[in-house]
Amino acid sequence: MLETKLRNLKKLLKKYGTVIIAYSGGVDSTFLAKVSQDVLGENAIAVTIATATLPKTELIDAEKFAKEIGIQHFIIDDPNLNTSWFADNPKERCYICKKNMIRTIREFCYEKGLKGELIEGSNLDDLKDFRPGFKAIKELGVKSPLIEAELTKKDIRKLSKQFGLPSWNKSPMPCLATRFPFGTSITKEQLARIDEAESIIRALGLVNVRVRVHENNVVRIETAKDQLRLVVEQAQQITEQLKALGFRFITLDLEGYQMGSMNL
16 A cells, blocks of 8 residues: 555556655655655756744755755745745735745746756645644645555655665654744744744743744743653753743643644
C-alpha cells in the first residue's frame, strides 16, 4: 500500500516534468523535495521564503536539508511582514499570507527565468484541520501531490526514515503568527520574542512546545501532557528567562498541547 502511494507520487512528478517546490524544511516539504530530486534531478527546484514567522531553526534546517538532498535551493524575502493587514492580524491572515507568498514565489521564478509546476507539501491529514491557507493554494492552482497520492503524515514519516532523511521525526513547527489571537497586533519584534521563548523551553529538554500570547503580556505554555511535569520542575528557570524577554505572567496550560488552540 505504501509503495503504491510512493509510485503514484513519482508518476505525478514525472507528469509535471519540472517542479518548483514551496519548501519550508519541515517533514512534508523535505520529503517532497527528496522525491522530486530523485525523480527529476536538476528539474526540481526548492524555494524558501525567509519570513519572521518561520522559527530561526526552521530556516537553518531548510538550508541544511536542501544541501543534503542535493536540490537547487533559493531563499527569498517575505512579502507580508511590512504590510498593514498583517500587523492587524485578521482572521483571514493565513489565507492572505499564503496568497501573497505564492505570488512572490511565482514572481521570483519569472524574474529568474525558472519554469515549472509550483507544488507544495500538504498531506492527506491536513484536509481534516483548519487551514484557511489551503483555499489560496487551490485558488492559485498550486499542486499538492502528496494529497493526490493519498500520503498521510504517518506515511511520510515512515518513508522519510527509510530514505534516511533527518527530518523524519521532526516535531511540527507552524508559523509563529499562530501564537497570537486573531485581531491582536503582530510585529517582527513580537515574533522574535516568541521564537526565543520557545527556543529557551525546548533547550530544557521539551520537544513539542507552543508559547501562546494573551493580553497584558501574559503567555500560556502548551506542551504534551507527559511533559507538563518537566515544565513544573523547571518553572523558576523558565519564568526568569521568559520574564527577561518582557513577559509579565507565565502560565502553563494543564490541558496540554492542542493544535490550533488559537483558532477562535
